[in-house]
Amino acid sequence: MKRAKRLFAAVLCALCLIPLAGCHGSRGYEPFVMPETLDSSRSFEISFWAKNDTNKTQTEIYQKAIDDFEALYPNIHVNVRFYTDYGKIYNDVITNIPTGTTPNVCITYPDHIATYLMAPLCVVPLDEVMDDARFGLGGSELRFDSPTREEIVPQFLSECAIGGVTYALPFMRSTEACYVNRTMLEKLGYELPDILTWDFVWEVSEAAMAKDADGLFLANGQKVLIPFIYKSTDNMMIQMLRQKNAPYSDEEGDVLIFNEETRTILRTVAEHAKTRAFSTFKISSYPANFLNAGQCLFAIDSTAGATWMGSEAPLLDISADKVVQFETAVRPVPQFDPEHPQMISQGPSVCVFNKRDPQEVLAAWLFTQYLLTNEVQIAYSGTEGYLPVTTKAHESAEYRDYLARAGEDEAHYDVKIEASKLLLENTANTFTTPVFNGSTSLRNAAGQLIEETAKSVRRGDRTDEEYFDKLFHSVTSLYRLNQRIVSSERSELGPLPAAAKALLVTLGAVWLGIAVYVGRDLLKEKRKKR
Amino acid sequence: MKKFLALLLAVMMVLSLAACGKAAEKDIFAKGEGVMTHEQFIAAEEGSRVTVEAFVQGHQSWWDNKITVYAQDKDGGYFFYDMACSEADAAKLVPGTKIKVTGDKGVWAGQIEVMDATFEFEDGSWVAPALDIAKLLGTPELESHMTEFVSVSGAKIADKGNGAAFFYNWDGSGADGDDLYFDIEINGGTYTFVVRRYLTAPGSEVYEAVKNLKVGDTVDIEGFLYWYEGPQPHISSITVK
Numbered sequence: 001m002k003r004a005k006r007l008f009a010a011v012l013c014a015l016c017l018i019p020l021a022g023c024h025g026s027r028g029y030e031p032f033v034m035p036e037t038l039d040s041s042r043s044f045e046i047s048f049w050a051k052n053d054t055n056k057t058q059t060e061i062y063q064k065a066i067d068d069f070e071a072l073y074p075n076i077h078v079n080v081r082f083y084t085d086y087g088k089i090y091n092d093v094i095t096n097i098p099t100g101t102t103p104n105v106c107i108t109y110p111d112h113i114a115t116y117l118m119a120p121l122c123v124v125p126l127d128e129v130m131d132d133a134r135f136g137l138g139g140s141e142l143r144f145d146s147p148t149r150e151e152i153v154p155q156f157l158s159e160c161a162i163g164g165v166t167y168a169l170p171f172m173r174s175t176e177a178c179y180v181n182r183t184m185l186e187k188l189g190y191e192l193p194d195i196l197t198w199d200f201v202w203e204v205s206e207a208a209m210a211k212d213a214d215g216l217f218l219a220n221g222q223k224v225l226i227p228f229i230y231k232s233t234d235n236m237m238i239q240m241l242r243q244k245n246a247p248y249s250d251e252e253g254d255v256l257i258f259n260e261e262t263r264t265i266l267r268t269v270a271e272h273a274k275t276r277a278f279s280t281f282k283i284s285s286y287p288a289n290f291l292n293a294g295q296c297l298f299a300i301d302s303t304a305g306a307t308w309m310g311s312e313a314p315l316l317d318i319s320a321d322k323v324v325q326f327e328t329a330v331r332p333v334p335q336f337d338p339e340h341p342q343m344i345s346q347g348p349s350v351c352v353f354n355k356r357d358p359q360e361v362l363a364a365w366l367f368t369q370y371l372l373t374n375e376v377q378i379a380y381s382g383t384e385g386y387l388p389v390t391t392k393a394h395e396s397a398e399y400r401d402y403l404a405r406a407g408e409d410e411a412h413y414d415v416k417i418e419a420s421k422l423l424l425e426n427t428a429n430t431f432t433t434p435v436f437n438g439s440t441s442l443r444n445a446a447g448q449l450i451e452e453t454a455k456s457v458r459r460g461d462r463t464d465e466e467y468f469d470k471l472f473h474s475v476t477s478l479y480r481l482n483q484r485i486v487s488s489e490r491s492e493l494g495p496l497p498a499a500a501k502a503l504l505v506t507l508g509a510v511w512l513g514i515a516v517y518v519g520r521d522l523l524k525e526k527r528k529k530r
Numbered sequence: 531m532k533k534f535l536a537l538l539l540a541v542m543m544v545l546s547l548a549a550c551g552k553a554a555e556k557d558i559f560a561k562g563e564g565v566m567t568h569e570q571f572i573a574a575e576e577g578s579r580v581t582v583e584a585f586v587q588g589h590q591s592w593w594d595n596k597i598t599v600y601a602q603d604k605d606g607g608y609f610f611y612d613m614a615c616s617e618a619d620a621a622k623l624v625p626g627t628k629i630k631v632t633g634d635k636g637v638w639a640g641q642i643e644v645m646d647a648t649f650e651f652e653d654g655s656w657v658a659p660a661l662d663i664a665k666l667l668g669t670p671e672l673e674s675h676m677t678e679f680v681s682v683s684g685a686k687i688a689d690k691g692n693g694a695a696f697f698y699n700w701d702g703s704g705a706d707g708d709d710l711y712f713d714i715e716i717n718g719g720t721y722t723f724v725v726r727r728y729l730t731a732p733g734s735e736v737y738e739a740v741k742n743l744k745v746g747d748t749v750d751i752e753g754f755l756y757w758y759e760g761p762q763p764h765i766s767s768i769t770v771k
Contacts, residue, residue, distance in 0.1 A: 056703040082705050283577075285639035289759060317639075318759045455646065458577025459634050 044363040047103040104364035151392040168349035170389040174304040183326035195338035205277040229287040231301040234447030253436035273454035294324030303419035306385030330418040345430035385419025445479040558654035568605035590728035592620035607677025609643040626655035641757040685714035695743040
């Protein structure tokens with residue numbers, strides 16, 4: 001009987017520990033405090049979840065960075081896991097937060113961090129860490145030449161702040177570019193302006209749709225031509241709204257996208273999707289493949305996709321016999337006001353996850369910082385039309401030499417370097433959208449509005465005001481945009497729900513019961529022994 | 531009385547046989563009302579609404595109430611991309627299952643497909659025999675068999691680069707768990723085949739078999755004739771000879 005009672009008590013204890021253990025992963029951390037020194041008597045295993053653009057050179061550069069870092073810090077070992085999709089990293093991090101098995105360092109977007117922050121203390125705030133005199137940016141105890149805080153492009157660093165707190169370091173930056181088949185454009189009788197306007201792009205795209213008696217497009221002599229293809233329609237909508245100074249969202253997480261300007265943009269999309277002058281990646285595939293086959297006039301994609309663009313592109317997804325020779329021009333995305341161009345700033349950032357052991361976090365921070373050294377920044381930016389995020393790299397002789405050698409060989413592919421220069425010259429014209437828990441959904445919704453509109457007109461559906469009412473409603477519902485959004489971990493969460501209070505009271509009562517029971521049992525045994 | 535009973539039983543047997551015969555005569559390939567033939571589907575304008583009937587031959591893993599299906603009727607293949615599907619219905623999409631699908635016709639990187647589709651189950655079952663495409667590889671005729679269940683026998687595994695028999699991802703930028711790309715040599719040509727992780731997951735017989743391939747191995751392969759800017763079959767089985 002006594003055994004049974006003891007067993008019962010043990011089971012009760014175990015049951016109480018289960019929910020506590022469950023909470024532990026995401027909530028059991030202390031705020032990170034920088035240690036005095038890095039403990040050289042211990043070894044540290046750091047996990048790094050990285051993203052590459054399905055580009056082997058990028059994985060090689062990451063690996064070299066790890067090897068070089070480990071040579072400097074022999075007691076830190078970095079295990080890298082590669083992804084080719086930001087969304088998958090995000091999903092895996094979200095899955096691992098409740099179990100406390102997040103990576104130490106992770107390539108990410110600030111939008112994603114806003115969601116990670118729903119688990120308090122999960123991501124390390126970096127402001128004090130960056131400023132630490134010993135291990136901060138440019139710190140005295142570092143074994144490598146780190147940039148100072150002032151040497152990170154301020155605009156790029158500010159993009160990593162949520163609610164005024166910096167939660168990441170920028171790693172690489174890109175924007176979108178319009179890759180133009182200049183040869184075809186001039187054949188159509190147009191001159192290419194330095195800054196494209198939306199009106200110009202739509203007009204030329206429609207002009208390119210003319211066919212001969214055999215149904216071949218006059219512009220390219222082929223059966224296939226999609227004059228204007230946009231890769232990321234979320235960016236398309238966001239940039240068009242921004243250029244029109246129309247609402248999208250605000251810092252509080254209010255969703256403002258469902259407005260008259262959005263309808264106007266969608267009407268234009270419908271008009272040109274109907275004639276098939278315009279299409280998207282989701283509908284038709286990669287803009288680069290159509291561009292290189294002479295089947296696209298304006299291909300809008302990231303500057304980080306520049307090595308795929310053009311007749312001489314180092315990376316090809318179509319067979320060589322399908323590639324058409326033409327001159328590729330690189331321009332900013334089309335504008336409504338060419339005097340005041342505006343374009344999105346995007347690209348990977350890197351965040352550090354909190355752990356129980358401050359030494360482990362310090363090791364992760366050192367590696368994170370190492371990714372901003374000139375060696376890594378210049379090498380990685382050269383794999384695509386990326387821009388290094390530090391002025392230290394921009395101003396280095398090595399990077400200047402790289403830019404100056406445009407067109408010299410494959411490593412200096414001119415379209416890629418033009419794409420990098422585009423961002424370098426337009427950094428002041430870039431913007432980002434407000435970051436909050438839910439901003440990823442809103443971004444997806446922005447693209448979905450364009451995709452759905454284009455698909456609807458292609459299948460012959462009417463796109464009148466009633467259609468847009470329904471579209472707004474379905475997209476709101478699909479992306480749960482009507483739910484209340486909490487902007488960050490600092491927000492007032494309000495009183496505990498009644499159910500939570502009841503659970504806590506019950507747990508307390510159970511613990512008290514166990515204590516009384518075990519205490520009484522011990523007392524009885526003591527008395528017996530006497 | 532006995533004679534009458536015997537006669538009655540004989541008549542009933544004949545009647546039931548006749549009924550069976552009628553049922554057997556039902557053409558499972560006949561298209562229902564409003565359903566396109568394969569020829570009409572191929573001719574339909576890109577982006578237009580289409581309704582087709584086909585028999586499931588394989589599918590990728592179900593996720594988020596969506597499933598991607600390789601299907602076929604006697605006239606050709608169909609690729610239903612990210613079709614709306616509950617997890618319970620996904621379990622019923624075994625090879626042979628007949629479904630009626632409505633969605634938008636799309637062409638993505640050359641692959642003809644139906645996207646944003648919904649479906650319903652229909653009576654009938656048919657598993658397509660594998661079409662030997664060894665002689666069709668490199669010919670314009672191959673495209674007319676897009677998405678069909680196909681086979682190649684006696685192909686040699688080619689060097690993918692640096693002596694590797696396969697790559698993780700198209701260029702070797704991936705890691706274990708990613709799609710596997712390998713090249714085969716047959717009839718003087720070289721062609722890329724893919725182990726799509728959503729069709730044959732890491733740990734599956736196919737995935738592990740390809741990881742163990744060596745350059746020069748002779749193999750028999752079966753799979754679906756997927757298209758990505760050209761033929762790039764998603765394989766479902768591989769045997770090293």
